[in-house]
Amino acid sequence: RLLEADSKSMRSMNGSRRNSGSSLVSSSSASSNLSHLEEDTWILWGRIVNEWDEWRKKKEKLLKELIRKGIPHHFRAIVWQLLCSATDMPVKNQYSELLKMSSPCEKLIRRDIARTYPEHEFFKGQDSLGQEVLFNVMKAYSLVDREVGYCQGSAFIVGLLLMQMPEEEAFCVFVRLMQEYRLRELFKPSMAELGLCIYQFEYLLQEQLPELNIHFRSQSFLTSMYASSWFLTLFLTTFPLPVATRVFDIFMYEGLEIVFRVGMALLQFNQAELVQLDMEGMSQYFQKVIPHQFDSCPDKLILRAFQVKYNAKKMKRLEKEYAAIKNKEMEEQIEIKRLRTENRLLKQRIETLEKGNPRFSEEFVTHLETELEQSRLRESETLGALKEMQDKVLDMEKRNSLLPDEDNVVRLQEELQALALREAEAVKSLTELQQQVKDLSDSWQ
Template identity: 85%
Template sequence: MSLIGGLVGLSGMVICWSYVEREAHACCVCVSRLLETDSKSLRSVNGSRRNSVSSLVSSSSASSNLSHLEEDSWILWGRIVNEWEDFRKKNEKQLKDLVRKGIPHHFRAIVWQLLCDAQNMPIKDQYSELLKMTSPCEKLIRRDIARTYPEHDFFKEDSLGQEVLFNVMKAYSLVDREVGYCQGSAFIVGLLLMQMPEEEAFCVFVKLMQDYRLRELFKPSMAELGLCMYQFECMIQELLPDLHIHFQAQSFHTSMYASSWFLTIFLTSFPLSVATRIFDIFMLEGLEIVFRVGLAILQMNQAELIQLDMEGMLQYFQRVIPHQLESGPDKVILAAYNVKYNAKKMKKLEKEYTTIKTKEMEEQVEIKRLRTENRLLKQRIDTLEKGQVTRAQEAEETYLVMRELATVRQQSEEATAQLALAQSTIRDLHRATLPSGMLANIT
């Protein structure tokens, strides 16, 4: 594993979280003041939760002097984790507000598992056995590993990060052979591995695929992605009509810039810190946050985008927007929740899309039938044309034979006439030269 942690007893109980990577040195954060305030709450975070919490703090977060705000956040999230079931049921709105403000890095692993109910999944026990098996996707996974977070130290060439990423992707390709492996999914798994051990990352990923519509997004048909593109485009048409008209005029299709937003939850489009904050919300609210953030980005950049052609817009999405977000996620998240999002309207659009696709499928079936019928008719026509050619050839051959026969008959008649004439001439000669007695015998 790339992540380890431990609880250390020290003068009343001091907890140290450690996040260890192959190239990073171990670090400890001692929070005695936190525990003095809320030792009972955090002491009970044990078992699988303790393992997750202990793996959450990276070396970049090591500091023995926490601000009061950070301490308060740790206290609050410690209580939330400890009293998870009751807190989620009784304080749904507060939990939503807290998640939107950002889950503390140190608590992300355990909170993400709790949000998607991935703790204690039976499939976790199968993980080690899956790694011993061979997947038909291994070559493809190996090829794409180097393309996943290539700038991140944890995933640099031949690193432990690349190995555990391969392990999780391989294991999933074996438990879901219909989906197998899809490149975009590696970025999601990579983010999980930055927060937690590979077995836990595997369980969370399985949950995301099953319960968060990701499996439908990554199916070979990508039917769910088509639905998301349709819904998103309809939202643009309604909320940003001028921009929609410009996109249409430039033949700038929604999938050209937004498909990666949905497939990777912005992980390949935004700075990692921003995408991680959005992923916090995704774990609680699902794909709704992708629609909201996507619309917010378009609203914030509408004036500039309308001035650009297709190539300019592609460059803008790839370079300018990520640069804008380097200052942090708060502005875009705030804007996202000012976007008019109507769940009922989205459901209606889903029904519309289903109707359209059903009609398209029916039309495709009809087109296929007509094409088959047309092919058969063409074959019949070809056969008839060949038959006509054959008959024409036969008629021509018959005509030639008849002409030849007529010529032969004429020649035969001429020969017969010449023969009769010759015989008559011969008789005349005989009459003229033979004695009269012999002539009588000849005749």
């Protein structure tokens, strides 16, 4: 239905454009050529939409080139939905029910939507239609993905979608972007994916613009200070909408790679100026100069972006490297936490000792150490004596078997009985000593 409706709209507008064009006299050949070019573009994109599956499968390279040149405004809604496969999503049927529910993020969303495209006519005013539908979409998403809920920055992406399509369709596209375009990982509370993107971007900066990288470091100008918003809002808070939308067109087809490319292109364009500035100067430059450099020529930015060296395999390796670093940091944090807990317990024991409790006084501790050492020594001596007596018993038993004389037998039996008695006493004494050592050890602990 979406394709049919768009196709009918396209044919209707094509017809009106042709009819109106036939009744007008061109003021110049240049304007006539431009009109024909626009009409050709219109017809071409109409064909792409109606033959979408074929273009995606058989004409992918040409489609990519056309998207990089910019999707015509009238076709953006349908093409964006087709690019992310959001034209027939089951979640669309849940949308109206989600709006009837309450979300724990509502207050936060209400606070932020007033700061989303505040100068755009669609979103101006507290009771504007734009703010209301933006609230609806953000609230609905916070309910279908409670782990993410709502994150600042995401409203700019939804706001752009709402400029192109109805709220139900914008909701479906946003869900798909979160699921399939790494945005969900970017907007999770931990923002781990943002850390990865910054890590990867820093590698590109160090490799391709080493002089600028050194200058940034010397000024403590962190990558996150200027690049975080690039990844979180896809340049929607950096460039005016006509330029940002061109970047978004490419993002819808090629993903986050375009953010790395455009970011590096910006730094390449401005390296000579940036290395002359201190931290404050660079902050002002990023806020006031860079955003408007390509207002009249976004094609120049896009062209430069695709001249940036970008190795997908290397970026994948960096992802694994970053994951290993984070795992190691996590292990270190666990060990640090364990050591801190152990240290806290030791401090508590020291404080108890320092309070002067007689049981744990320094004199008592010294006494325990001495007594424990002496008890262990006595235990060792007793074990030695016991072993010696056991050896004598064995020796006498051998002698008894060799001396059959009756007097000798009686004498040896008496000696054996005496030794057995002494052995029993030694065992008893050893048991008592072992218990004493145990008690002392427990007291020491």
